[in-house]
Amino acid sequence: MxxxxxxxxxxxxxxxxxxxxxxxxxxxxxxxxxxxxxxxxxxxxxxxxxxDKRSLATAVYAEMIGQYQSGFLEMLRGHDTAEGGVRGGVAYHLDWVSAHRGEATLLLGDRLDSEQLRAANAAFFGSVRDWWRPHQRYGMLQPMRIGITAALWLGPAQEFSRYWIAGTEPTMPKEAVRAFADAAWAALRGKESQRKDT
Missing domain, CATH: 1.10.10.60 (Homeodomain-like)
Incomplete structure (x- = not known):
């Protein structure tokens, strides 16, 4: 070999x-x-x-983030509508946490920075922007401001994930997925999308 x-x-x-x-x-x-x-x-x-252990933990963290992001992008590309993608992002996150409870504890803890992680993040956010841009152009989504958009999209679901992981409930409540998907869509939808509902 x-x-x-x-x-x-x-x-x-x-x-x-x-x-x-x-x-x-x-x-x-x-x-x-x-x-x-x-x-x-x-x-x-x-x-x-x-x-040392930190270098190992950093590599494990980067690998997990990369796999999470790859699945997120696959899900996002499967949605043609802005609403489907936004809601799908919340569902993907909570489903992933539910299926990877122990690993999610690591990902939701301290961020372990590395070149590999920075490269993965740059590629990931570039791909999310590519998906977002046409929906924004047609007024279905608000302009993307990466930190604010990420917080509005997944912040509440991430915070709930920490609460759920620390608890004893064996499965992720379906009403949580629906509630946080509704909130994300309400926060991120654009003017044209709102006009269609009036």
């Missing part, structure tokens, strides 16, 4: 084990040595890829 391939395989195994352990126990509980042994990699391979 070529050396690069073996290295990539060791890195992938370390990330997979760390992601599982961090989601189940929290990033502080699992030690690097536990992750290394479960991933069946050498001490040298571990420290070659991840010199």
């Amino acid at each position: 070529p050396r690069g391939s073996a290295g990539s395989d060791a890195r992938s195994r370390l990330l997979a084990v760390a992601r599982h352990r961090f989601a189940a126990e929290g990033a502080l509980a699992a030690t690097l040595d536990q992750v290394r042994r479960e991933a069946k990699v050498s001490v040298g391979a571990l420290y070659h890829h991840f010199p």
